[in-house]
Amino acid sequence: xxxxxxxxxxxxxxxxxxxxxxxxxxxxxxxxxxxxxxxxxxxxxxxxxxxxxxxxxxxxxxxxxxxxxxxxxxxxxxxxxxxxxxxxxxxxxxxxxxxxxxxxxxxxxxxxxxxxxxxxxxxxxxxxxxxxxxxxxxxxxxxxxxxxxxxxxxxxxxxxxxxxxxxxxxxxxxxxxxxxxxxxxxxxxxxxxxxxxxxxxxxxxxxxxxxxxxxxxxxxxxxxxxxxxxxxxxxxxxxxxxxxxxxxxxxxxxxxxxxxxxxxxxxxxxxxxxxxxxxxxxxxxxxxxxxxxxxxxxxxxxxxxxxxxxxxxxxxxxxxxxxxxxxxxxxxxxxxxxxxxxxxxxxxxxxxxxxxxxxxxxxxxxxxxxxxxxxxxxxxxxxxxxxxxxxxxxxxxxxxxxxxxxxxxxxxxxxxxxxxxxxxxxxxxxxxxxxxxxxxxxxxxxxxxxxxxxxxxxxxxxxxxxxxxxxxxxxxxxxxxxxxxxxxxxxxxxxxxxxxxxxxxxxxxxxxxxxxxxxxxxxxxxxxxxxxxxxxxxxxxxxxxxxxxxxxxxxxxxxx
Numbered sequence: 001x002x003x004x005x006x007x008x009x010x011x012x013x014x015x016x017x018x019x020x021x022x023x024x025x026x027x028x029x030x031x032x033x034x035x036x037x038x039x040x041x042x043x044x045x046x047x048x049x050x051x052x053x054x055x056x057x058x059x060x061x062x063x064x065x066x067x068x069x070x071x072x073x074x075x076x077x078x079x080x081x082x083x084x085x086x087x088x089x090x091x092x093x094x095x096x097x098x099x100x101x102x103x104x105x106x107x108x109x110x111x112x113x114x115x116x117x118x119x120x121x122x123x124x125x126x127x128x129x130x131x132x133x134x135x136x137x138x139x140x141x142x143x144x145x146x147x148x149x150x151x152x153x154x155x156x157x158x159x160x161x162x163x164x165x166x167x168x169x170x171x172x173x174x175x176x177x178x179x180x181x182x183x184x185x186x187x188x189x190x191x192x193x194x195x196x197x198x199x200x201x202x203x204x205x206x207x208x209x210x211x212x213x214x215x216x217x218x219x220x221x222x223x224x225x226x227x228x229x230x231x232x233x234x235x236x237x238x239x240x241x242x243x244x245x246x247x248x249x250x251x252x253x254x255x256x257x258x259x260x261x262x263x264x265x266x267x268x269x270x271x272x273x274x275x276x277x278x279x280x281x282x283x284x285x286x287x288x289x290x291x292x293x294x295x296x297x298x299x300x301x302x303x304x305x306x307x308x309x310x311x312x313x314x315x316x317x318x319x320x321x322x323x324x325x326x327x328x329x330x331x332x333x334x335x336x337x338x339x340x341x342x343x344x345x346x347x348x349x350x351x352x353x354x355x356x357x358x359x360x361x362x363x364x365x366x367x368x369x370x371x372x373x374x375x376x377x378x379x380x381x382x383x384x385x386x387x388x389x390x391x392x393x394x395x396x397x398x399x400x401x402x403x404x405x406x407x408x409x410x411x412x413x414x415x416x417x418x419x420x421x422x423x424x425x426x427x428x429x430x431x432x433x434x435x436x437x438x439x440x441x442x443x444x445x446x447x448x449x450x451x452x453x454x455x456x457x458x459x460x461x462x463x464x465x466x467x468x469x470x471x472x473x474x475x476x477x478x479x480x481x482x483x484x485x486x487x488x489x490x491x492x493x494x495x496x497x498x499x500x501x502x503x504x505x506x507x508x509x510x511x512x513x514x515x516x517x518x519x520x521x522x523x524x525x526x527x528x529x530x531x532x533x534x535x536x537x538x539x540x541x542x543x544x545x546x547x548x549x550x551x552x553x554x555x556x557x558x559x560x
Contacts, residue, residue: 087377095385
């Protein structure tokens with residue numbers, strides 16, 4: 001801004017910002033997942049989102065030490081498997097990047113599974129076999145989370161007798177037990193050799209049994225040299241089990257509190273998340289209480305689904321930029337059953353999508369044999385993959401889901417004619433083409449055709465959020481014609497980039513969008529109120545869902 005006070009003669013250099021400021025597009029492919037996990041450690045907290053960027057990082061926070069991260073429950077006489085790990089793995093397999101994972105616990109309410117399994121830390125040796133098992137000596141809830149450090153050690157002494165073989169220094173290690181930054185116990189000169197000479201070192205089990213007041217240790221090895229049986233170095237976490245929720249507490253905990261950033265409501269406090277899934281909602285529907293009733297019945301399931309949809313719609317004062325991917329119940333296998341179930345749910349929204357049927361994937365907990373899981377995580381991974389390779393404006397359909405080996409039901413063309421018009425996206429098997437995602441619709445009311453497609457809804461959310469964040473500099477600027485022109489240039493340049501990338505329809509920028517910011521919509525009265533109005537219109541591209549070739553006979557002497 002030029003100075004208004006010039007008193008001494010001379011040359012004044014002034015920098016003036018006259019150009020428009022470019023709008024940078026926001027990220028559209030950050031996922032959010034809610035469900036049961038095998039463990040909660042490494043700083044993760046129950047019912048609170050944790051940022052995850054790789055499958056290994058998921059295991060670091062939500063799997064027990066040395067585990068594959070998948071979990072199973074014994075619910076009465078039925079064995080159930082957690083769906084969240086399959087969804088997160090499907091997300092990464094299909095091209096997903098950043099995501100937030102919220103654990104709602106490590107065991108089902110009213111299950112007969114013993115919580116003691118979660119109080120054990122199993123360490124492995126250098127050949128990836130079990131070495132030591134640590135567990136709490138006292139009540140783990142009183143003890144709290146512990147860090148077990150395995151450090152390189154050395155023998156306490158070396159015998160002077162030349163006839164005695166000297167010890168191998170690499171087989172010795174130290175065990176240090178910490179809580180937060182405080183060192184509670186330290187044991188040095190330890191070995192896996194049960195008959196080690198007392199002046200050289202101490203057998204690890206003997207040392208901790210004799211002196212530790214915090215943990216007990218068990219030798220899990222089955223023979224071999226002490227060096228090969230020795231646990232690997234590192235820092236490992238021994239966490240107490242989570243208090244088991246009663247079935248009556250479960251629904252409220254899952255709903256959560258938005259101000260505390262817990263539960264479903266708390267996940268919406270993470271601004272980065274723009275696609276959300278709750279695969280284990282259907283696990284809660286499958287699980288049974290002690291009296292044989294469902295842990296969450298159909299009305300309760302619909303209540304949580306309604307909550308997620310409503311929170312996606314209600315992002316005031318900011319533009320809504322999230323979508324939720326819903327799943328069908330596992331006992332609704334036939335197309336007509338799914339259509340009836342959606343009718344019973346009754347909720348319609350442009351911010352929700354539904355895929356059918358469940359998909360078949362390999363189950364590591366059952367020797368790789370197939371298991372049926374909800375498709376939400378794999379579908380969200382495809383959304384992310386399309387965003388990266390083509391753009392948010394491309395419909396996430398006619399794509400092959402990775403990691404899928406079959407479907408729960410093979411839907412045919414006539415059956416999809418029932419499902420597609422009501423917004424249920426089918427996953428189908430085609431001869432010589434394999435499994436394809438064959439739908440790209442939202443769950444909006446059928447008459448609202450402008451919001452029919454997922455790609456259109458997400459493109460508009462991308463434009464809204466990018467303009468919102470990219471024009472924050474306008475606030476409190478002088479509300480005059482110069483500002484109006486700068487805002488028009490800023491928004492027009494952003495939309496022209498989208499048009500050139502193929503996101504907007506039209507043979508020229510004038511046909512693809514318009515930006516209006518002038519005296520017609522910014523009157524003297526609105527300026528007195530401190531308001532600046534900018535009107536933006538865009539023409540998004542839409543997927544060619546129905547490709548129609550009209551073919552007739554033609555002879556060369558006929559006019560076309």
